[in-house]
Amino acid sequence: MPQLTNLFPANIQIFVDLFTGGANVAVNIDSQKTYAFDINERLISLFNYLKAHSYDQVASVIEAIVEYYGLSDTMRNGYEYYQANSADGVGPFNKEKYILMRNDYNRLEKKFPLDLLFFTLIIFGFNNQIRFNKSGGYNIPVGKRDFNNNVRENLFQFMQALQIRNIEFQHKDFQEIDLELLGPGDFLYADPPYLITTATYNEQNGWTEEHEINLLELLDTLNKRKVKFALSNVLEKSEKKNTILEKWAANYHIHDLKMNYSNSNYQKKKETVILEREVLITNY
Known part of the structure; x- marks a missing residue:
């Protein structure tokens, strides 16, 4: 985030987060007004x-919700209570309970607010x-964490x-x-799915x-109307290159970002480093 904000303009009147995702950028930008958009209706509802x-x-x-489904609560009970440890997590303990919760959510069971069941x-x-999935069902498998101290602090x-x-x-x-309301003094940030990478949002x-x-x-x-914008993207990853983006970006300013994804997926070896060129492209 500091790498991005250091490259963002100052004194923003209207800020547009075009692909809000987790809204980490939207909640960290000072502006008179922020519009945050996303194609995921359930995320916006949350x-x-x-x-x-x-x-x-x-x-x-x-x-x-945790109590109702009998999920783990390591904040109160610790890991040993679930015959687990922090490194391996509590996935095995939660798996069946999590699937039950997921099934209830996909059936739109209203035992609890659906927004918080989703969260x-x-x-x-x-x-x-x-x-x-194609039928609209949430289909992520269980993870190894729960509603622990770190999650609570981040949420707060x-x-x-x-x-x-x-x-x-x-x-x-x-x-x-409709972006017609934007003009000089406004700023749009776009962090779309990356064409040459694989993630849940571009399947x-x-x-x-x-x-x-x-x-x-x-x-x-937007550039022709003198609206400032910044685009996050990946120009290269391993043997792949986004030639469409590379050709377009030649007309603007390319800022290389320092990223390390060595432990972004705990199913991969921790020493694995995914080599990619992640950039911020700006028209100012």
């Missing part, structure tokens, strides 16, 4: 729920990822930042958003060359 409730209310419901699935899910800090900023969350595809043709070209054309349009 953020609006968190905006409308206090941390204590949210934490209380998550604790009730609890993310907390207990593999790598805290979000993925749905996130909600604090969320509620002091003027952020409007909207469920929209980036191609459907099932979720991001194609057509999407890539449409986004780059949109940014060109």
Whole structure:
């Protein structure tokens, strides 16, 4: 985040987070007004729920969900209680309980607010990822963490930042958003799915060359109107190169970012380093 914000313009009037994802950028940018968009309707619904409730209310419901399904609570009981340790995690203990919770969510069981049932699935899910099958069912397997101290602290800090900023969350595809209100003094940040990488958000043709070209054309349009923008992306990864992006980026400023993904996936060896060139492309 500091690498990004150090490259962002100052004195932003309207900030647009075009692919809000986890909203980490949206809650860290000072602006008079922020619009945060995402194609994932359930994610936007969750953020609006968190905006409308206090941390204590949210934490209380998550604790009730954990108790109802009999999931682990290492904050209170530690790892030994579950015959586990921090390195290996509590996935084996939670697996069947997690699947039951996931099934209830996919059946839209309303024992609890669906937004927080969804969030609890993310907390207990593999790598805290979000993925749905073709039928719309959430299908991430169980992970090795639970609603521990770190998650609680991160949630508290996130909600604090969320509620002091003027952020409007909207469920929209980036191609459907009207950006005509933007002008000089405003700033748009785009962190789309990366064309040459594999992740849960660009499976099932979720991001194609057509999407890539449409986004780059949109940014060109903003540039002509003197709207500042920044685009996060990957130019190269291993033997792959995003030639569409490389050709387009030649007209703008390319800032290399220092990233290390050595432990981003705990199924891989910790010494593994994924070699890629991650960049921030700006028109200022």
